[in-house]
Amino acid sequence: MPASTVGKPIQCIAAVAYDAKKPLSVEEITVDPPKAHEVRIKVEYTAVCHTDAYTLSGSDPEGLFPCILGHEGAGIVESVGDDVTTVKPGDHVIALYTAECGKCKFCTSGKTNLCSAVRATQGRGIMPDETTRFHNDKGEDIFHFMGCSTFSEYTVVADVSVVAIDPKAPLDAASLLGCGVTTGYGAAVKTANVQKNDTVAVFGCGTVGLSVIQGAKARGASKIIGVDINNKKKQYCFDFGATDFINPKEDLAKGQTIVEKLIEMTDGGLDFTFDCTGNTKIMRDALEACHKGWGQSIIIGVAAAGEEISTRPFQLVTGRVWKGSAFGGIKGRSEMGGLIKDYQNGALKVEEFITHRRPFKEINQAFEDLHHGDCLRTVLKFDKQ
Ligand SMILES: NC(=O)C1=CN([C@@H]2O[C@H](COP(=O)(O)OP(=O)(O)OC[C@H]3O[C@@H](n4cnc5c(N)ncnc54)[C@H](OP(=O)(O)O)[C@@H]3O)[C@@H](O)[C@H]2O)C=CC1
Ligand SMILES: N[C@@H](CCC(=O)N[C@@H](CSC=O)C(=O)NCC(=O)O)C(=O)O
Numbered sequence: 532m533p534a535s536t537v538g539k540p541i542q543c544i545a546a547v548a549y550d551a552k553k554p555l556s557v558e559e560i561t562v563d564p565p566k567a568h569e570v571r572i573k574v575e576y577t578a579v580c581h582t583d584a585y586t587l588s589g590s591d592p593e594g595l596f597p598c599i600l601g602h603e604g605a606g607i608v609e610s611v612g613d614d615v616t617t618v619k620p621g622d623h624v625i626a627l628y629t630a631e632c633g634k635c636k637f638c639t640s641g642k643t644n645l646c647s648a649v650r651a652t653q654g655r656g657i658m659p660d661e662t663t664r665f666h667n668d669k670g671e672d673i674f675h676f677m678g679c680s681t682f683s684e685y686t687v688v689a690d691v692s693v694v695a696i697d698p699k700a701p702l703d704a705a706s707l708l709g710c711g712v713t714t715g716y717g718a719a720v721k722t723a724n725v726q727k728n729d730t731v732a733v734f735g736c737g738t739v740g741l742s743v744i745q746g747a748k749a750r751g752a753s754k755i756i757g758v759d760i761n762n763k764k765k766q767y768c769f770d771f772g773a774t775d776f777i778n779p780k781e782d783l784a785k786g787q788t789i790v791e792k793l794i795e796m797t798d799g800g801l802d803f804t805f806d807c808t809g810n811t812k813i814m815r816d817a818l819e820a821c822h823k824g825w826g827q828s829i830i831i832g833v834a835a836a837g838e839e840i841s842t843r844p845f846q847l848v849t850g851r852v853w854k855g856s857a858f859g860g861i862k863g864r865s866e867m868g869g870l871i872k873d874y875q876n877g878a879l880k881v882e883e884f885i886t887h888r889r890p891f892k893e894i895n896q897a898f899e900d901l902h903h904g905d906c907l908r909t910v911l912k913f914d915k916q
């Protein structure tokens with residue numbers, strides 16, 4: 532796109548979610564120029580994460596329609612608004628649904644990767660000035676999603692919600708660092724801080740769970756058990772570093788629970804367990820499979836509106852710890868460069884998660900791919916228009 536687009540609206544292709552449970556409408560929309568502290572990105576690749584499907588299903592309390600979903604995306608900065616100092620046109624970038632302003636109470640706490648700078652408006656599907664940059668051909672406003680909206684060839688994000696990366700890093704792989712891979716890997720190496728010889732069980736072995744597995748392997752965990760109801764995940768688990776795989780539908784003795792099985796396999800329970808399913812019953816199993824006295828269970832999966840977790844308080848009284856992790860505890864702007872380097876030097880598998888590729892216009896099939904056990908991520912490419 533020539534520099535003549537700067538300061539002007541751009542017409543481009545996008546996938547609009549007009550309503551829950553309805554296919555996305557692939558259509559031409561208008562993307563306004565970025566305002567102050569905003570960045571307009573030409574998205575090159577975007578992948579579909581389970582959370583996009585979850586929001587499209589109508590289960591997300593923050594789900595607003597019509598909106599442009601998508602939060603695993605990478606591209607090139609087309610233009611920037613006033614006062615943007617951290618990226619410039621031409622930079623290769625990843626959109627960040629967990630912003631990092633570096634100034635708020637959260638960013639300066641040293642205790643969390645959550646940032647409050649744009650989170651309130653982000654959850655309401657609007658930019659910080661309370662308006663939207665997306666409009667359809669009827670002139671109707673379309674909401675943003677997770678501060679990213681990567682299911683549009685051009686998107687506008689807050690300057691705190693984007694990170695520039697090494698231009699030598701392929702943008703298709705980089706898109707996966709925008710969510711799934713970073714989330715799982717970070718949950719293992721940062722949130723849980725798994726140590727050598729620890730034992731780990733991972734419930735739900737999609738991209739997030741497999742990324743936990745590779746993080747646990749990187750840390751030298753002695754036993755890494757993948758738990759998934761789909762046998763197609765078994766080989767993936769071993770490929771990413773698991774030592775064992777259990778399908779609770781097939782591999783339990785009569786009357787045995789998954790918790791009993793895991794406790795038996797690990798001499799009393801695991802040092803760390805991770806829920807990567809979003810199923811609250813599994814979250815309970817994951818906690819109760821932890822070792823008495825010190826086991827920690829990390830919730831990563833996103834549960835539907837109205838769901839609650841429960842366990843006997845005695846589980847916590849006797850030393851098990853329940854934690855959560857968003858974006859793997861990773862601070863997107865200050866820590867993404869390290870993950871890109873790990874990927875470039877072969878320490879972090881990323882491309883291996885790209886099991887399917889499609890042109891962007893096949894985005895509805897990409898949502899279907901998610902339901903097939905062999906699909907980890909479908910990466911969509913915006914074709915030249
Ligand atoms: N906290 C955060 O920052 C983030 C959270 N998430 C959330 O993490 C979760 C995983 O995401 P993602 O990897 O993309 O999703 P996937 O759908 O690719 O993976 C989930 C896996 O869990 C399996 N599964 C479902 N039910 C069970 C069960 N009862 N026991 C064992 N395995 C089960 C699924 O099998 P099958 O396919 O057969 O159903 C699938 O293999 C989602 O809830 C997502 O919303 C994602 C990114 C960031
Ligand atoms: N909107 C939902 C909660 C959704 C959620 O938990 N999102 C995760 C990321 S999921 C990515 O694929 C997250 O990081 N949450 C932290 C945040 O600040 O949003 C709801 O309202 O329940």
Ligand SMILES: [Zn+2]
Nearest residue numbers: 580582710711
């Ligand atoms: Zn995601």
Ligand SMILES: [Zn+2]
Nearest residue numbers: 632635638646
């Ligand atoms: Zn902040």
